[in-house]
Amino acid sequence: xxxxxxxxxxxxxxxxxxxxxxxxxxxxxxxxxxxxxxxxxxxxxxxxxxxxxxxxxxxxxxxxxxxxxxxxxxxxxxxxxxxxxxxxxxxxxxxxxxxxxxxxxxxxxxxxxxxxxxxxxxxxxxxxxxxxxxxxxxxxxxxxxxxxxxxxxxxxxxxxxxxxxxxxxxxxxxxxxxxxxxxxxxxxxxxxxxxxxxxxxxxxxxxxxxxxxxxxxxxxxxxxxxxxxxxxxxxxxxxxxxxxxxxxxxxxxxxxxxxxxxxxxxxxxxxxxxxxxxxxxxxxxxxxxxxxxxxxxxxxxxxxxxxxxxxxxxxxxxxxxxxxxxxxxxxxxxxxxxxxxxxxxxxxxxxxxxxxxxxxxxxxxxxx
Numbered sequence: 001x002x003x004x005x006x007x008x009x010x011x012x013x014x015x016x017x018x019x020x021x022x023x024x025x026x027x028x029x030x031x032x033x034x035x036x037x038x039x040x041x042x043x044x045x046x047x048x049x050x051x052x053x054x055x056x057x058x059x060x061x062x063x064x065x066x067x068x069x070x071x072x073x074x075x076x077x078x079x080x081x082x083x084x085x086x087x088x089x090x091x092x093x094x095x096x097x098x099x100x101x102x103x104x105x106x107x108x109x110x111x112x113x114x115x116x117x118x119x120x121x122x123x124x125x126x127x128x129x130x131x132x133x134x135x136x137x138x139x140x141x142x143x144x145x146x147x148x149x150x151x152x153x154x155x156x157x158x159x160x161x162x163x164x165x166x167x168x169x170x171x172x173x174x175x176x177x178x179x180x181x182x183x184x185x186x187x188x189x190x191x192x193x194x195x196x197x198x199x200x201x202x203x204x205x206x207x208x209x210x211x212x213x214x215x216x217x218x219x220x221x222x223x224x225x226x227x228x229x230x231x232x233x234x235x236x237x238x239x240x241x242x243x244x245x246x247x248x249x250x251x252x253x254x255x256x257x258x259x260x261x262x263x264x265x266x267x268x269x270x271x272x273x274x275x276x277x278x279x280x281x282x283x284x285x286x287x288x289x290x291x292x293x294x295x296x297x298x299x300x301x302x303x304x305x306x307x308x309x310x311x312x313x314x315x316x317x318x319x320x321x322x323x324x325x326x327x328x329x330x331x332x333x334x335x336x337x338x339x340x341x342x343x344x345x346x347x348x349x350x351x352x353x354x355x356x357x358x359x360x361x362x363x364x365x366x367x368x
Contacts (some may be wrong), residue, residue: 053074057092067093074102126155129166136167140180186213188247190239190270191286192254194227195293199303207313209292210239211286212246217324217334218289218317223310229258236261240268248273251282285328292320300357312354319353323360 006258018099081087081099088096126340128151135147142150151158182189198206204226210219224231249270251257257272265272267320275282297316303309325331347364 029269033181038346065180069094075106078103078106124158124162124166126280128158132158132163132166133168140177182213185248189213189250190219190246191250191283192236193252193286194254194289195290197298197303197309199305199309204304205306205309207290208235208308209286209289209293209317212334213285213287215310215334216285216289216329217321217337221313221317223306223313225306227256229256229260231266232256232258233260236268238265240270243268245270247271250275250285250286290321297354311323315354319358320362323351323353324358 077094079100080106081091081103087099091099128139131154131165132147132152135142135150144160147163147167148158150159151163190212192208195207195209197205197207203225206224207221208224208227209221211217212219216262218254220235222235222238245268247270249265252271252275262272268288281288293313293316297312301312303312323333325333329337349362351360351362352358353360
């Protein structure tokens with residue numbers, strides 16, 4: 001009982017001391033109220049107070065090497081320095097040259113703001129600006145004068161300087177990019193690549209795929225445990241029956257593509273394009289298919305031997321070509337590209353694929 005009373009008395013004493021400290025603390029006056037209160041004071045009192053402030057500033061100057069001043073502090077110091085001719089002796093935290101530099105900056109800022117022209121919209125129509133930027137983006141070989149000629153054909157009259165103003169400031173070189181090359185020649189380009197899968201006994205199994213860029217159709221897929229140059233060349237022969245193939249074939253710099261592979265490609269009329277070193281984006285479409293094969297199929301199954309892996313890959317390729325929509329071709333199926341889906345009615349049928357891992361959906365056909 002006594003200890004609880006003593007503890008309560010201690011808490012009350014701490015609160016009383018804190019409240020007393022807050023009540024006896026002098027109020028912090030602002031610059032304007034402090035100046036107004038000093039008008040009615042005597043000269044001796046002001047001199048003594050200035051001496052007290054000066055001594056405190058001397059002590060603070062020993063501890064603070066570089067005080068942090070705001071823009072408001074700088075403006076107030078500049079305005080107060082104009083009110084006394086002894087302003088140089090009254091400065092302690094900054095040098096007189098610094099105050100003069102602040103005065104010059106404030107003067108320049110004032111006249112810069114005063115001489116700023118009134119805001120007005122661009123004299124060129126927004127549609128013309130958007131058209132200029134579109135032409136510059138889609139035609140990297142065109143300069144300002146070339147774009148000006150195209151605009152004159154459309155009845156738009158602007159100067160070369162105006163076109164340069166609204167063109168992108170950073171433009172690539174005159175040669176086309178790799179993405180532009182793929183877009184222009186996608187109809188005659190194939191891409192091939194290898195991926196590695198380990199079976200249940202940690203033995204490597206190699207999957208070789210050939211994909212058509214325009215339709216995203218898998219032209220050929222095969223599985224082996226020893227991907228030699230002879231085997232890779234044979235897969236290219238099987239992918240190009242009767243000598244019918246693409247015009248270009250994108251591949252990386254893997255040693256599996258040897259002289260036999262190059263000779264088969266040359267005899268078929270295919271020009272091999274090797275990707276740059278450490279540039280997987282140059283073969284991005286094929287790399288994306290390999291990622292889909294892993295995420296949607298291989299990561300959910302245990303591989304026992306190469307025959308099982310070959311059946312699994314063949315089933316997934318058939319599902320990939322005939323039933324799976326693709327974002328790159330507008331959510332269409334490769335074997336139906338470029339045909340769109342017609343509006344139809346009927347009961348929806350789900351067909352399991354890969355043991356129910358995926359399903360292919362279609363509408364039931366009715367005989368009339």
